[in-house]
Amino acid sequence: MPKTKEDRIKTVMGGGGHVVILGAGASIASTYRNGELYGKKLPSMDNFIDVVGLGDLIKDLPENLIAKNFETLYSNLHKDNPNSDLIKEIEFRISDYFGDMKLPNEPTIYDYLVLSLRGKDLIATFNWDPFLYQAWIRNKEFTNDLPRLSFLHGNVAIGYSEEDKRCGPAGMYMRKDGGYFEPTKLLYPIEQKNYTDDEFINTEWDRLKYWLNSDSTKLVTIFGYGAPKSDLEAVKLLNEAWGTGEKRNMEQFEIIDIRDEEIVRESWDNFIHSHHYDYSTNFFESSLADNPRRTSESYFQHILPMSPDEAFSASNPVNSELKTFDEFWEWHRPLIEAENEYEAKNK
Template identity: 40%
Template sequence: MPTIPRFDIHKNQIQNPHVVILGAGASIAACPNGDKNGMKLPSLQDIQDATGLEQLFQRIEAEEGSLGDGFEARYSRLVQLGTYPAEIEKINSAVRDYFSKLQLPDRVTPYDLMILGLREKDSIFTFNWDPFLLQALQRCSGVAKLPSLHFLHGCVDVSFCAACRVKSNSGMNCQKCGEAMESSPLLYPVTDKDYDSDPVIRDEWDMLRHALNDAYFVTVFGYSAPVTDVAARKILIDTFTNNKFRELAEVEIIDIREQEDIETAWSGFFYSYHYSIFDSFENSQIFRHFRRSCDAFAMATLQCQPVHENSPADISNIEDLKAFATPLYEEERSNSKFWDETNQPLDS
């Protein structure tokens, strides 16, 4: 028998988290025409073009032969050679500098929708180095309790205090000990990624394991689960496979690739047919059931009482989005029953 998620029938609320996993495709979708200042959002394969590093790679390849196809393969091969420490440091610096300059557009983006569309019990985990999650957090704060954020490969706008295990925005002092915090390490794309040696990165992955083990709904947005990242795939699949609620949980993938390719990449992650694939964030559970994603899914599947969608459709202004989220949070704070007798699910 499957284990029932923690559903409060007196409040129509799920206590299990909604877990979101982000890849480069999420940032590209948020800024399809470039960031606020027109800077391109590169994928992992074409970072060398955006950062102006192509000539450096070509110079090395003139001596060593081909390093591979795309940034990940070329960088990984360069590390394996072990004879270009200065060049590797230059690449690392150029990547950090480029991503540090990126800014979200002023309009509402999927990042804002995720930040305000989830609740305190939920978590967002990103493989991206860019500062978009933190920028969205800053401009969406003040009206509701928001999800926790975690950076699986580090982030250019995050600082850490290793002694206190605290993270914050870059340039801040630790709120516990008062000492200056160190910049987040960035985990660069080598073939054999090490998620355990650095305590900062290890803590983020431990949080992912904990969240996935308890998740009732999982959204994967723009992350392809590349076969080259063996360690990440193993952690994701092994952890969620052991989730005792998995038989009743749901996974949704937001990706523009062909459905067959997506299903092949994620086959070990899905349970039976408990998954959906969309090519746009506007089709996601977070968007269609703002701040009620897990609860609405439980009403439809556990209670057999599907509820009306409540999405911030046509909202493009951040302040308007915050205004949309405010009454939903007030309902949460008052400990009210969702979809009470005056607003029954799909009543006539």
């Protein structure tokens, strides 16, 4: 039973699964801590038009189409004329704005997030920005045991080859003779978000639903996603896959959100069993930072302890002040080494 940080590092189990679902708040939190490399800002739906630079395109629109919230505006335009040149230009500018974004050259919240999980875990994101994918790619230099990814609303960094039924870097080819990764669709009118119509999006949702349905998944973290009423289809799919809180009496639900706890708790009430949830306003106060790469092990020893002492087992909080990747990877190295030892013993 782990009584020290060293014990926690060396306690590796093969089971368990952790699903993390990201909304815009996760990317915004990341840029608050470490700004985008070129100083670009991440918009919310309410300041989207100004930040992305769409004002000149919509200034002469009739009043019945104008809306402050971008999702509402786009839906109005789509209902008016789904094939208009205006919509095509908006889509181009959005792809161009997000497509140029880059993580800074020091560890960010996304780097911490990616290395906090392993191959048995999944990160699913609603975000268009390339930060999650960029963090995943650069940390792959350190270890191949990284979480799986799903891009639930498409992503500027990800393309899909219908020919090969595979995704990869947008605009690249899977092989010399074909397999082009066509950039994924980003925009859907809020009343018509039928995710099953798009082959790539359907595949990404199927992956998330599989993980949520799995008996081995015991932990779900919602990071910066408010389950907006405008995206009823997404909430419905999540609900169907996870089930009601009453059926999840052994699972733990976690929310990272800057909004008041009561508001957040109410948003996700149907997903939570009784008191089986944790709430924090900061990634570094979450289970992911408290026990990186050992969230499942910590869960089993707290929720299903083999002995009374296990219920009070030690944590191994990550150092949140690591400034270089050499320092960042060196901090995580003992965890990786313990996992390699575990794999070698259990081959």
